[in-house]
Amino acid sequence: MLWHVRCDIVLVIMNGGFEFISSGTVTSPKGFIAGATYAGIKKQKNLDLAILASEVPCAAAGLFTRNRIKAAPVVLCQHRLSGGKATGVVINSGCANACTGEQGMADAEEMAVLAAAAIGTYSEQVLVASTGVIGQMMPMERVRAGVKQIKLSRDGGHDMARAIMTTDTVPKEVAVKVKEGGYTIGGAAKGAGMIHPDLATFLCFLTTDARVDPSLLQTALKQAADASFNMVSIDGDTSTNDTLLLLANGTAGNEVISSGTAQAEIFQQALEGLCIHIAKAVIRDGEGATKLFEVTVQGAPDRAAARHVARTVVSSALVKSAIYGNDPNWGRIVAAAGRSGVEIVESKIDLSLDTISLVKAGRPQPFDHDEAVRRLNQAEVFFTLNLNLGSGSAVAWGCDLTEGYVRINSHYTT
């Protein structure tokens, strides 16, 4: 995983419009503070309780799990975000506060009250997110003591990113600087398992000091999520706690970014680039994963069909197992596409692994097996599937399925 960590701390120039910041995180944008502590919610003695806040109130947008079973903090956030404003969020790992009924709702509300006192704001301005085991009550005594220990600071984002981890092996945090406008967008997420976001995602917190028209914020977040978090899968299981938040505090002093402008387009590109970066980091660190694979679908009847085929392929247990074993068993990719429900014409399909053509017009192509195995035996593997039916395209990312995934999810309550 070292190569991945390295990737985060190198300055990468992309697109001209924005650039990744060395050691960037959620407190890279101006006016954001964060802190974390070990409160004793997790068994392992690691950070498990964090607060992220803005020094001034923010325009806020959010996307949440479509699972019918929603954790108490999700219900609380959905209610509070109806006003489109927030100042901070309190987050814990180790307990999902899901299937916990009225007591769970009361606990989530109390967490907001406790964090509001630490931030110095009203509790209605505070959002809550939890991740961990479903069906256990929040250990509120520990939370009460823990919140008091948290010190909020302008470089506290790294601690926050670590505090939200469960079976994640590395924190996922990043920030980009948008030159035009002079603002920054930061993000941190936890992933690992029960990852198959549906309209929203795992836990992910995005911050920006940009001034953004509140009416644009939710649309921009949805569009960015559709190109990133909604195109990844680790195990096909959508969580009860998926939460994606974007807080914009406007302290960068830029002209307000409004819908339909060139500035909105630049903001959208930067937000999507950041979200794709985080989504791929989550996949690389999927439970038991040894590699990431990217599936580009082209030539679908429309974009929705392309997205559906790409997600079906990256979710297939058989495709994921073959990629783990460096097995160029392309029939599994074609079979997964075929069962996606999208209209597919076998005699039109082209499939390639990197530059190696595996299938052309639906027919198997002779290929160098050893070279294909070598391409599969990389940290990132690339397939392109062209249905040759239309102009819809999409990209999705998945990870391999390994004995490690089974071990993590069979022998411990996670």
Place this chain on the structure above:
Amino acid sequence: MLWHVRCDIVLVIMNGGFEFISSGTVTSPKGFIAGATYAGIKKQKNLDLAILASEVPCAAAGLFTRNRIKAAPVVLCQHRLSGGKATGVVINSGCANACTGEQGMADAEEMAVLAAAAIGTYSEQVLVASTGVIGQMMPMERVRAGVKQIKLSRDGGHDMARAIMTTDTVPKEVAVKVKEGGYTIGGAAKGAGMIHPDLATFLCFLTTDARVDPSLLQTALKQAADASFNMVSIDGDTSTNDTLLLLANGTAGNEVISSGTAQAEIFQQALEGLCIHIAKAVIRDGEGATKLFEVTVQGAPDRAAARHVARTVVSSALVKSAIYGNDPNWGRIVAAAGRSGVEIVESKIDLSLDTISLVKAGRPQPFDHDEAVRRLNQAEVFFTLNLNLGSGSAVAWGCDLTEGYVRINSHYTT
């Protein structure tokens, strides 16, 4: 797996209406013959080519994969079954004859011609089924030589059941005798991986000597599949080759069974009982599986919703992993039900493991953890999920997800 084999050779009385026959198989009904050989299609030196036939023409029904990528034999069967008649079927394992284009269709047709000569019938009366690796051409020289070696006999069903195996570790074959009517129904199937039947199933061949109104046959088969094969999943991947055939040759001399009669109801019950028996045998022998689990959903808004929830739960990688590890992590079951798309009210959910109540009215119940682990550590595990919203109910079966599944599907092209 010994307990399972034992189960097949014991005479079990069920329902009064029908009984399982000791060592029953597809040639248990009168007038059916079968045989198999090792033709060299599979690498392992095991039987890999078989013929099943009736001594007289049959009324025939079939259900097939809904995967958009259909193997050549599936296309051939769908075309030939439009007339509702067949005399036999030739089956091979080791090569799926899928994604093989016009040559694949020509090969499937030639297999029917070769088998027709062996049976002594017209090739249009012969169906074809294949299972194995996708995207490889049929080794027709070996098939031609192999068919000539096959000896058809009245006790050849056991060889046929072995010849259709791929990564299956035990053959799946069974027969039931229906006392009223004096007829028999037999069946044989292969399962193991890429098992998530959709309208049809893997490869399964059912025979009966009952006289059945051809118009009833397809309806009865669909209804039986909906209660059995369409309620199981091993890995969520629907095959390109799913084929379920039912041949009825009428040699038992019973009164013809017509739709809407008491006899049709008895036939349906026996057919469903047999199909459920085979479906469970397939799940027990799922790739890498160590146990079967049964999920009964009650109180759903309607039957379709109950079926959907039950199938979603048995397909969840996280539920399957927890069951492998004997982990009473019931939150994963509730989360899977919640993401099924069916309307669910958290505060109404009851969930139990055998007789142990885990959740009541959406709230976690205190339970004896050691006893729950003991119940999970069995060859068959039973969950009941009551949504308390209506009267829809359904039962689905799944197997655990183990390191063995990953090994089988990562290191070999299967």
